Amino acid sequence: MSVALEMRGVSKRFPGVVALDRVDLAVAKGEIHAIVGENGAGKSTLMRILSGASLMDEGEIRLDGAPVEIPNSQAAINLGIGTVYQNLNLIKDLTVAENIYMNRFPKRGAFIDRAAIEEGSRKVLEMMDCAIAPDAMVDRLSVADQQMIAIARVLANKIGILILDEPTSSLSATEADNLFANMRRLKGLGASIIFISHHMDEIFAVAESVTVLRDGRRVGSWPIGELDERTLVHHMVGREVADMFPKAAVPIGDTVLAAEHMSVAGVVDDVSLSVRRGEILGIGGLVGAGRTELVKSLFGAIPGCSGEIYLEGRKVEIRSPEDAVRCGLAFIPENRRDEGLLTEFSIEDNIGLTNIWNLSRYYIVNAKEQLQITADAIRTMDIKAPSGKQLVKNLSGGNQQKVVLGRWFSRHPKVIIFDEPTRGIDVGAKAEIYRKIGELVRTSVGVIIVSSELPELMGISDRILVLNKGRMTGEFKRSEFAAERIMLAATATSLQ
Amino acid sequence: MMSNIGQASTVKTGRVSLGRLRGTGSLIALLLIMVVFSLSSSAFLQINNLMNIIVQVAVIAVIASGSMFVILTGGIDLSVGGVLALSGVLAASVVHGTGSSALAIATCLGVSLCFGLLAGALVAYGRIPPFVCTLGTMSIARGVAFVYSGGIPISGFPAAFRFPGAGYVAGVPMMVIIPIVIYVILYFVLRSTPFGKIVYAIGSNEEATRLTGINTRKYKLIVYALAGLLTGIGALLYIARINSGHPGSGNGYELNAIAAVVIGGTSLSGGRGSIVGTMIGALIMGVISNGLNLMNIDPYFQNVVLGAVIILAVMIDQHSQK
Numbered sequence: 001m002s003v004a005l006e007m008r009g010v011s012k013r014f015p016g017v018v019a020l021d022r023v024d025l026a027v028a029k030g031e032i033h034a035i036v037g038e039n040g041a042g043k044s045t046l047m048r049i050l051s052g053a054s055l056m057d058e059g060e061i062r063l064d065g066a067p068v069e070i071p072n073s074q075a076a077i078n079l080g081i082g083t084v085y086q087n088l089n090l091i092k093d094l095t096v097a098e099n100i101y102m103n104r105f106p107k108r109g110a111f112i113d114r115a116a117i118e119e120g121s122r123k124v125l126e127m128m129d130c131a132i133a134p135d136a137m138v139d140r141l142s143v144a145d146q147q148m149i150a151i152a153r154v155l156a157n158k159i160g161i162l163i164l165d166e167p168t169s170s171l172s173a174t175e176a177d178n179l180f181a182n183m184r185r186l187k188g189l190g191a192s193i194i195f196i197s198h199h200m201d202e203i204f205a206v207a208e209s210v211t212v213l214r215d216g217r218r219v220g221s222w223p224i225g226e227l228d229e230r231t232l233v234h235h236m237v238g239r240e241v242a243d244m245f246p247k248a249a250v251p252i253g254d255t256v257l258a259a260e261h262m263s264v265a266g267v268v269d270d271v272s273l274s275v276r277r278g279e280i281l282g283i284g285g286l287v288g289a290g291r292t293e294l295v296k297s298l299f300g301a302i303p304g305c306s307g308e309i310y311l312e313g314r315k316v317e318i319r320s321p322e323d324a325v326r327c328g329l330a331f332i333p334e335n336r337r338d339e340g341l342l343t344e345f346s347i348e349d350n351i352g353l354t355n356i357w358n359l360s361r362y363y364i365v366n367a368k369e370q371l372q373i374t375a376d377a378i379r380t381m382d383i384k385a386p387s388g389k390q391l392v393k394n395l396s397g398g399n400q401q402k403v404v405l406g407r408w409f410s411r412h413p414k415v416i417i418f419d420e421p422t423r424g425i426d427v428g429a430k431a432e433i434y435r436k437i438g439e440l441v442r443t444s445v446g447v448i449i450v451s452s453e454l455p456e457l458m459g460i461s462d463r464i465l466v467l468n469k470g471r472m473t474g475e476f477k478r479s480e481f482a483a484e485r486i487m488l489a490a491t492a493t494s495l496q
Numbered sequence: 497m498m499s500n501i502g503q504a505s506t507v508k509t510g511r512v513s514l515g516r517l518r519g520t521g522s523l524i525a526l527l528l529i530m531v532v533f534s535l536s537s538s539a540f541l542q543i544n545n546l547m548n549i550i551v552q553v554a555v556i557a558v559i560a561s562g563s564m565f566v567i568l569t570g571g572i573d574l575s576v577g578g579v580l581a582l583s584g585v586l587a588a589s590v591v592h593g594t595g596s597s598a599l600a601i602a603t604c605l606g607v608s609l610c611f612g613l614l615a616g617a618l619v620a621y622g623r624i625p626p627f628v629c630t631l632g633t634m635s636i637a638r639g640v641a642f643v644y645s646g647g648i649p650i651s652g653f654p655a656a657f658r659f660p661g662a663g664y665v666a667g668v669p670m671m672v673i674i675p676i677v678i679y680v681i682l683y684f685v686l687r688s689t690p691f692g693k694i695v696y697a698i699g700s701n702e703e704a705t706r707l708t709g710i711n712t713r714k715y716k717l718i719v720y721a722l723a724g725l726l727t728g729i730g731a732l733l734y735i736a737r738i739n740s741g742h743p744g745s746g747n748g749y750e751l752n753a754i755a756a757v758v759i760g761g762t763s764l765s766g767g768r769g770s771i772v773g774t775m776i777g778a779l780i781m782g783v784i785s786n787g788l789n790l791m792n793i794d795p796y797f798q799n800v801v802l803g804a805v806i807i808l809a810v811m812i813d814q815h816s817q818k
Contacts, residue, residue, distance in 0.1 A: 301707060325709025339707055342700045344767060353697055354708045356690040363689050407708070 003065070004029040004192045005050075005161055010059030012045055019045040020056070021216045027161070032183055032193045034207035037236055038426035041213040043196045047163050050194075051083035052076035063160070082154030083163040090146055090153075092139035097121040099138055100153045124152045128182050142288070144175040151182070162186060164195040166424070168202055172286045172452070173487070180206040198426060199453075200229045212236055237428045245434055245459030248442070252462065253277030255313070256446040257329075257415045259298055262307035267293045269470040275415060275446035280437070282461030283450045285490050290470040291450045292334055295417045298448070299331045300324045311414065325354075328414035332404050332421060334450075340404040341392050348374040348388040351407040358410070377406035381436060398429025405436065415446045422456060434460055454483055466490050521812060522760050522776040529780060533787030540790055547669065553782035554671040555734045557775055559749060560756040561675075561682055562726030564774045565719045567757055568686075570699045570766030571619060571626035573720065575611060576727045576753055578637035580746035583608040583731040585641045587657075588650035588741025597656035604735075605728040611637055612724015616717035634750065641743035649742040653735070660729075661736020671733060675775075678726070683771050695719060699766025755802065756781055759809040780805065 007025040011018070020042045027033045035043045048054035050061070052073040061068055063079060070076050076083070090099050097117045106116040121134035130148050138146060147167065154162060164183075168176040183193050183206055197203055203210060203224075210227060212219040212235040219235050258274040268290040275281045283291045297305035300318040309318050311327050318324045321331070333339035342350055352359060352370045359369050374388040381402040385395060392403055401421065408416065421437070422430040437460060441447055451457045457464055458481045466474035466489035474489025534540045559576050566573045587604035591597055611633055618629045655663075663670045686692035697705040698712050706712045730749075735741055760777030762769025781802060788798050 299707075320711065321707050321709045322711045331707060333704075333707055338701075339703050342697055342704055342767075344700055345697075349693070349697075353693065353705065353710070356693055356710075360690050363691070365688055365690055365693060367688075 002029050003027070004031070004063065005194075006060075006062040006065075007046070007050070008060045008062070010046065010049060010056050010061075012042075012049065012054065012056050018216050020049075022059075023213065023216070023218045025211055025218070026221070027192050027194060028209075029192055030187050030190050032187055032195070032206055032208045034203045034210045035194060035196045035213065036198075036203060036210055036232065037213035037219075038428055041236075041426075042216040043213055044165065046213070047083065047165060047194070047196060050076065050081060050161075051163055052081075053083075077157055080158055080160035081163065082157060082159040082161070084147070084150045084154055084165065084167065086166045088146055088150045090138050090150055092137075094138060095134065096125075096132055096136050096138060096141075096149050096152075097134035099149055100124065100134075100156050102153065120156060121152070124156045127185075128152060128155070129185070130182075144171050144178075144287075147171065147179070148182075155186070159191055162191055162193045164193065166196055166198070168197070168199060172288075175287075176202065198424075200232070203232070204229065233427055236426070245456070247460060248438055250278045250438075250441050252279045253444060256311070257298070257448075258310040258313075260308045260310075262294060262297050262309075263305065264290070264293045264297050264302055264470075265304040267470050268297065268305075268467075271465075271467065271470075271472045273448075273465055273472075275448055277444040277446055278441045279462045280441060280447045280449060280460055282457040282464040283448065283467065284452075284454065284457050284464050284486055285467035285473075287452065288469075289467040289490065291467050292419055293470075294467065295331070295419055295448060295450055298324070299329055299417060301331065325411070328412075330408035330411065330413035330416045332401070332408075332416070332418045334419040334423065336397075336400055336404050341400060343393040344391065346389045346391055347378065347383065347385060347395075347403055350392055350403055351377050351388075354407045355410055373410050377403075377409060380409060381406040382432060396426075396429070398425040398432070401425055401429070401433060402436075405433075413445065415448065416440060417448045417450075419450045420452065421449060422451075422453070430456075454486060458483065458486070468492060471495075522773050522780065522809070526776050526780050526783065529783055529787070533783065533790065537787070537790040540787060545786065545790075547672070549779070549782045549786045550675075551669060551671040551737070552786065553778045554675045555730045555737070556749065556752050556756055556781070557675045557778040558678055558733060559727050559730040560753040560774050560778050561678055561771060562723030563750075563753040564757045564760075564762055564769060564771060565682075565695060566626070566723045567754070567762055567764060568695050568699045568766055568769055569716055569719050570702065571716070571720070572630065572754070572764070573615065573723050574627065574630040574750045575615060575634035575637060576723070576730075577746040577749040578634040578639075578641070579608050579611045579724065579727045580731045580734060580749060581743050582611075582637040582641040582644075583728050584735045584741040584745055585645045585650065585743050586741075587731070588653065588735065589644070591653055591657045592650060595654070597654055597659075600657050601660065601732060604731050605725060608724045608728030608731060609721060610724070612721040612727070613717065615724070616720030619720060620713040620716035638743070645741070645743045647743060649740045651740040653739060658736040658739065661733040662739075663736075671737070674729065674733065678729070679771060679775050686771055691715070691718075696767055699768070701767075752781065755806050758806060758813075761809070761813060763813060777809075 003026055005027040007023065009022045009024065010020055011022055012020040023042065023046060035046065037043050045054065049056045050070065052070045052075050061070060068079055070079065100121045101117045106113040118134045125132060128148065132141065132145055132148065138149060167179055171179065187193060207224050209221060209223050210232065211221040214236060253276055255274050256277050260272045262271045263269055271294055273281065285291050293302055296302040297307065298309065300320045300323050309316055316327050318327060337343060348370060351374050355373060356365065359366050371388065378388060383399050383402045383406065385399060392400055422433055437447060449461065462478050464476045464481065464486060465472060466486060468490055473492045473495055474486065476486065539545055563573050563576065583604045586607050587600040590603045591600035615630050615633050618624045619626050660670055660674065665673060694710055694715050698715060702712055734745060756777035757774050758764065759780055760773030762773060784801055784805065785798050788801065
């Protein structure tokens with residue numbers, strides 16, 4: 001197989017940190033190549049250099065053997081390098097066809113040639129075996145469909161190399177399989193595909209070779225056949241990550257939270273659940289099943305919900321996050337950048353916010369106590385940062401998540417709700433979060449976890465509740481856990 | 497040790513010099529401008545003239561402090577001019593009708609506070625965008641002022657009523673004392689109280705703040721009410737200075753207040769800014785106006801200069817964010 005892309009000795013420095021240190025990469029024509037590594041390993045930086053969004057400080061890039069320069073995104077596209085970022089960058093208020101042809105509308109005189117863009121879009125979507133209509137409005141589409149359009153937009157140009165950054169983070173298993181089928185189809189047409197991923201099953205499902213980066217350096221590249229999950233994780237992390245899910249035996253006490261007939265207009269339909277002290281209740285289901293809405297209704301964070309909530313046996317009114325927090329609930333949202341953190345502020349300010357009134361006497365914030373709480377949180381959560389004054393936007397995903405979790409500790413919550421606790425977090429940090437959750441339940445806290453990663457859910461939960469289309473379709477005790485059963489419940493229409 | 501909410505980024509980049517510029521930059525700009533004017537006119541640096549500047553700036557400075565709080569939460573208050581006019585007209589009418597200065601002052605503050613509460617309720621609970629909402633309350637206030645007064649100014653007030661604006665304490669004009677006292681209190685509030693930190697947090701990310709269990713709606717209501725009250729104080733200063741309650745007063749003051757806030761380095765998207773900056777912004781505007789006057793430059797040309805200064809200030813702010 002001939003080499004389509006070669007990157008040699010690529011280095012990139014940011015003030016204070018070396019993001020890439022003489023990294024090499026070789027991708028063959030028609031190959032599906034995975035770039036794997038922990039957060040901060042340099043994967044995104046490397047891809048941004050290839051896509052023209054960033055400039056390398058040293059190094060050489062060759063396409064089909066010839067050296068090339070990629071000074072900006074347009075140059076990358078002209079060279080046949082197409083990139084689909086995690087945040088898609090689609091324009092929600094325009095149609096599918098308009099998005100696909102966004103930067104190069106074919107014209108009839110001074111006007112957009114509508115027939116041409118509809119026809120062109122139809123062709124690309126057909127090639128991807130995608131049934132979306134070219135005149136559909138993008139904001140009406142599901143996240144998975146939007147991703148298809150983002151890929152179609154790239155493919156509408158002549159593409160020799162397609163870069164996908166964490167393509168399946170918002171997709172369900174079936175949608176991911178669909179994506180993989182498309183990737184194989186594209187490979188068949190001669191394009192090379194590079195994708196960045198954290199997910200082992202995905203990498204082993206579709207990649208043909210893997211390059212591992214760690215701390216800005218290339219650890220090595222291997223054909224997929226020479227690797228297994230354990231070895232790959234070992235390369236990524238540099239150490240054995242034994243026992244991903246440290247499930248210790250924890251005494252389970254009485255019911256701390258019980259919710260009856262929880263409904264959220266149109267999304268959640270009459271779900272009842274309970275959590276006991278020391279217990280981890282997992283909530284599984286497909287994307288769109290209503291899991292986030294269910295837990296948000298427990299936290300009072302979503303309008304239009306009904307149902308009864310009992311805390312330690314006593315009925316409580318939870319109409320807002322303020323009520324929920326006062327009752328002893330804590331919530332770690334799905335989207336930490338948008339809902340969990342004040343990204344422009346420091347660790348100290350983020351942690352202090354939850355406790356702002358506790359930290360003050362006579363309406364003045366006690367700076368010393370705030371420092372103390374911050375230091376405690378950093379120590380307990382093992383947050384890696386030079387100081388509490390570090391801005392959270394400069395932390396890795398794993399450390400950011402630790403800040404979100406750490407801020408609740410000094411309130412001694414009775415129930416902690418996690419929505420996708422390890423999304424976008426690398427393997428090493430994931431294990432740490434699981435350990436922290438394990439420590440939490442040992443202090444008789446009740447934990448509810450929503451997760452789309454089945455191994456994670458099965459690894460740490462004591463019980464799993466499955467939702468489909470807003471209804472509860474399955475409940476399993478730990479001794480009954482089986483992947484197929486849970487998946488079956490996730491797609492069933494009635495209680496299994 | 498203070499936390500760094502609201503201050504420039506501490507990330508070390510090549511452009512950090514510009515980031516720090518935002519904080520101290522407006523002060524440097526003010527000093528530079530003062531140097532330029534003192535060189536071009538010998539009258540500039542005289543005590544009388546400097547006092548003049550502060551007096552002229554006082555009303556805008558007081559109003560701008562309230563606008564700054566609103567802008568910090570990611571909102572905006574366009575109603576201040578109209579509310580100033582209405583509060584002034586009603587207070588003037590009360591003092592003429594009842595002879596009681598105390599009652600009139602209470603009316604002025606009460607009316608402006610009510611408009612603040614109204615705007616705050618609509619924004620926080622009605623979820624109406626602040627721009628639209630305060631545009632509406634501005635028109636309503638201005639309209640009521642004209643209807644009530646029939647378009648005729650009400651002039652001539654007792655000394656007691658004019659004291660907050662025209663009085664002196666130990667030889668220092670109230671027009672100087674009141675803004676300074678207000679700014680000192682607000683500086684303290686923003687720096688060291690939970691309320692202050694919550695205001696910055698709401699502007700930075702309202703949803704994330706809400707999900708930590710803070711009642712963001714309540715605080716937004718309070719912020720608009722506070723802005724209303726400060727506008728009322730500004731109205732008292734204003735009415736004392738011109739000795740007349742005029743329904744057309746304060747025209748365009750909302751834009752001047754916003755200009756002071758922006759020139760002082762507060763971000764219009766919320767979550768960032770310092771109250772000292774707002775004072776400096778108001779002073780810069782006052783100094784430029786005063787200096788150009790002393791140089792006998794066409795007053796209309798002053799607007800051109802002001803516009804340029806606003807654009808420059810925002811450019812520096814944008815650049816220091818990279």
